Amino acid sequence: xxxxxxxxxxxxxxxxxxxxxxxxxxxxxxxxxxxxxxxxxxxxxxxxxxxxxxxxxxxxxxxxxxxxxxxxxxxxxxxxxxxxxxxxxxxxxxxxxxxxxxxxxxxxxxxxxxxxxxxxxxxxxxxxxxxxxxxxx
Numbered sequence: 001x002x003x004x005x006x007x008x009x010x011x012x013x014x015x016x017x018x019x020x021x022x023x024x025x026x027x028x029x030x031x032x033x034x035x036x037x038x039x040x041x042x043x044x045x046x047x048x049x050x051x052x053x054x055x056x057x058x059x060x061x062x063x064x065x066x067x068x069x070x071x072x073x074x075x076x077x078x079x080x081x082x083x084x085x086x087x088x089x090x091x092x093x094x095x096x097x098x099x100x101x102x103x104x105x106x107x108x109x110x111x112x113x114x115x116x117x118x119x120x121x122x123x124x125x126x127x128x129x130x131x132x133x134x135x136x137x
Contacts, residue, residue: 048095051124053088062092070099090115090125097136112136 054062058080065076073096081089093115101108112132119129 048091051088051091053085055083073099086118087123087125090119094128109136
């Protein structure tokens with residue numbers, strides 16, 4: 001009887017240990033590119049603020065430009081865009097595409113095409129690009 005209880009206890013410990021290792025590996029795989037993300041269906045959604053490429057000093061002016069609308073964001077991109085690197089630059093430009101689409105669909109498609117040329121399938125903004133492709137291509 002004691003032998004069966006010890007065997008059962010060992011089996012439970014092994015199962016729990018394997019489960020913990022699996023969970024740790026899954027969490028590491030989800031954040032392997034250095035950004036925090038959350039899974040939605042089969043695609044990974046990355047928060048804009050977690051993307052690399054934007055100098056910290058530009059964050060307040062970017063927030064201000066976004067709140068003022070597409071014209072202000074376009075001015076911000078013209079002024080500071082050369083200081084921002086992908087993937088954050090691509091994400092900001094996609095924000096601009098969405099904002100300007102109602103007022104100027106041709107401009108939205110032009111900017112989208114420019115972003116599409118730069119972003120590859122390994123970029124953290126690629127899932128968003130693919131979702132928007134149906135509308136802007």
